[in-house]
Amino acid sequence: MTDELGKSIFERSHCPIACALDYLGDKWSLLIIRDLLLGKKRYQEIMASPERIATNILADRLKKLEAAGLVIQQAYQQKPVRYEYILTKKGEDLRPVLEALVKWGKAYFPGTTVFKSHE
Amino acid sequence: MTDELGKSIFERSHCPIACALDYLGDKWSLLIIRDLLLGKKRYQEIMASPERIATNILADRLKKLEAAGLVIQQAYQQKPVRYEYILTKKGEDLRPVLEALVKWGKAYFPGTTVFKSHE
DNA sequence: AAAGTAACTTGCACTATACAAGCTATTATT
DNA sequence: AATAATAGCTTGTATAGTGCAAGTTACTTT
Numbered sequence: 421m422t423d424e425l426g427k428s429i430f431e432r433s434h435c436p437i438a439c440a441l442d443y444l445g446d447k448w449s450l451l452i453i454r455d456l457l458l459g460k461k462r463y464q465e466i467m468a469s470p471e472r473i474a475t476n477i478l479a480d481r482l483k484k485l486e487a488a489g490l491v492i493q494q495a496y497q498q499k500p501v502r503y504e505y506i507l508t509k510k511g512e513d514l515r516p517v518l519e520a521l522v523k524w525g526k527a528y529f530p531g532t533t534v535f536k537s538h539e
Numbered sequence: 540m541t542d543e544l545g546k547s548i549f550e551r552s553h554c555p556i557a558c559a560l561d562y563l564g565d566k567w568s569l570l571i572i573r574d575l576l577l578g579k580k581r582y583q584e585i586m587a588s589p590e591r592i593a594t595n596i597l598a599d600r601l602k603k604l605e606a607a608g609l610v611i612q613q614a615y616q617q618k619p620v621r622y623e624y625i626l627t628k629k630g631e632d633l634r635p636v637l638e639a640l641v642k643w644g645k646a647y648f649p650g651t652t653v654f655k656s657h658e
Numbered sequence: 659a660a661a662g663t664a665a666c667t668t669g670c671a672c673t674a675t676a677c678a679a680g681c682t683a684t685t686a687t688t
Numbered sequence: 689a690a691t692a693a694t695a696g697c698t699t700g701t702a703t704a705g706t707g708c709a710a711g712t713t714a715c716t717t718t
Contacts, residue, residue: 474677477674477675480674480675499684500685
């Protein structure tokens with residue numbers, strides 16, 4: 421099975437977990453998805469999260485998440501053009517994964533709390 | 540809040556997802572957990588998985604997972620001493636996270652399948 | 659005695675991440 | 689009119705993580 425560019429979409433194996441981790445297996449991607457699920461939309465809103473993501477990493481991850489079809493860019497103004505980042509259904513559908521992670525994290529890191537959705 | 544060595548257990552923030560990703564946010568840790576959940580126990584069994592993890596990475600991750608309290612080593616023979624790796628409850632409790640990831644992966648990478656539990 | 663096996667470790671090249679600074683186009687302030 | 693501020697980046701450099709190959713130790717099997 422190949423994508424439109426002819427390269428296999430099964431980068432490491434035919435396991436759904438391995439394929440998912442090819443896109444999400446790092447310290448930042450799922451935190452960005454978390455922010456977007458919580459209602460954040462703009463670059464500076466994500467930058468303001470307490471984990472202090474470096475700006476080059478955020479720009480890189482947004483590009484990769486867009487290429488992976490989890491996120492789309494939407495201009496909210498021209499002159500100068502500025503973008504909001506919106507989850508696609510594919511991205512939204514990660515909500516149960518994040519919820520399971522939250523449950524586990526709260527059980528084993530007592531004292532942690534999820535931020536409230538901000539709108 | 541600090542652990543027994545006095546360093547904060549909240550490495551990046553007080554978010555349960557961020558804390559979880561400090562331990563699991565890479566391309567390999569969750570795949571090792573997957574193997575152990577499927578019933579694999581020994582170094583070579585994990586090495587035999589189709590993703591072809593490099594041996595130095597596997598050794599490193601098993602050490603880190605043990606340090607994080609997700610896995611324990613158990614000798615299954617002496618002379619020479621050989622170990623099996625067993626999930627703790629903390630590790631077992633990641634099952635719902637993996638199940639959610641499998642569901643997502645199967646939906647968006649059609650053609651993927653999870654390996655059967657091998658015992 | 660030689661080869662094989664399990665569980666690693668070591669060395670080196672390559673890639674990813676972190677931190678700091680700089681850039682571009684525009685709006686707001688003095 | 690000049691200066692500062694803001695959003696959304698890019699670039700450069702240093703450190704950390706990953707991948708591949710080979711080597712090590714302590715046995716067991718042929």
